[in-house]
Amino acid sequence: MNPLKKKPKTKNFSEIPEKPNWMKVKIPFATSVNNVKVVRENLDSSRLHTVCESASCPNLNSCWSRKTATYMINGDICTRRCGYCDVATGKPFPIDPEEPKRLADSVKVLDLDFVVITAVNRDDLKDGGASQFSKCIEEIRKVKPTCKIEVLIPDFKGEEQALEIIFQAKPHIINHNIETVRSLFSKVAPQKNYELSLKVLEIVSKKGFISKSGLILGMGESLEEVKEAICDLQNVGVKMLTIGQYLQPTPTHYPIQEYIAPEIFNDLKKFAKSIGFLHVESGPLVRSSYHANEQEKNLYS
Numbered sequence: 001m002n003p004l005k006k007k008p009k010t011k012n013f014s015e016i017p018e019k020p021n022w023m024k025v026k027i028p029f030a031t032s033v034n035n036v037k038v039v040r041e042n043l044d045s046s047r048l049h050t051v052c053e054s055a056s057c058p059n060l061n062s063c064w065s066r067k068t069a070t071y072m073i074n075g076d077i078c079t080r081r082c083g084y085c086d087v088a089t090g091k092p093f094p095i096d097p098e099e100p101k102r103l104a105d106s107v108k109v110l111d112l113d114f115v116v117i118t119a120v121n122r123d124d125l126k127d128g129g130a131s132q133f134s135k136c137i138e139e140i141r142k143v144k145p146t147c148k149i150e151v152l153i154p155d156f157k158g159e160e161q162a163l164e165i166i167f168q169a170k171p172h173i174i175n176h177n178i179e180t181v182r183s184l185f186s187k188v189a190p191q192k193n194y195e196l197s198l199k200v201l202e203i204v205s206k207k208g209f210i211s212k213s214g215l216i217l218g219m220g221e222s223l224e225e226v227k228e229a230i231c232d233l234q235n236v237g238v239k240m241l242t243i244g245q246y247l248q249p250t251p252t253h254y255p256i257q258e259y260i261a262p263e264i265f266n267d268l269k270k271f272a273k274s275i276g277f278l279h280v281e282s283g284p285l286v287r288s289s290y291h292a293n294e295q296e297k298n299l300y301s
Contacts, residue, residue, distance in 0.1 A: 070116040074129040078120035083254030104139035116289040118152035128156040130165040137169040175212035181225035205237025212240035214288040244286035
């Protein structure tokens, strides 16, 4: 039976099934372990945050073994509390003016050709933290002009002035994750809005940028709802899509309902490609910035 056909009843944490084999992550080469050490030491010495650590990403070792990481700016404390996310919530510290330069220095030392920059929500700031994105991009281009940059942005409450700051910085790809289907949005992300996220992505697309978004499955959505969300994203001009499995970080987070089989992800990839997406990454271990450099290369292949 298709595990997305029906919405299961909410489960208690104790009832969560054991992770299937397809959810186990392996580092591809033993020699890559050293790269994990290099990346960790660089991030620690640079006093930089990554979403890999803050959001407890299952692919951390795999990505770091490839000398890639997703930098998380504007601190590591978010002003919002989403049920699926493991990033700390509370009152953030002031913006660190030296962060952009430290980030750029890290990019230079690690010799990165593709960088992903994301951030916590900073609803306490007038521009939502958009200026820090711009400064990071500017500093990276000073030390490595050829480096391609993807930004994974918050919704900035839909404020076009904040979005314009991002546009003026001219990143190569602008990503904003919608995360879940319309019916679950108010439960999973009560401080966000499904229609607002679509609006942000539409503005990005109309400005001529490559737009990207992502969904996580296993929170109780139906297959029809997932396809509806994919169509909604395509209708606002999104060109790149990631679809992955939700993993419940702790017992207090939104309860996982099921593990979705790999073949379902494959079918959703075929569906998304059939309606016009340029690139789709769909699988249990896929995250929005997982192998992002390869995703960008495949856009034009």
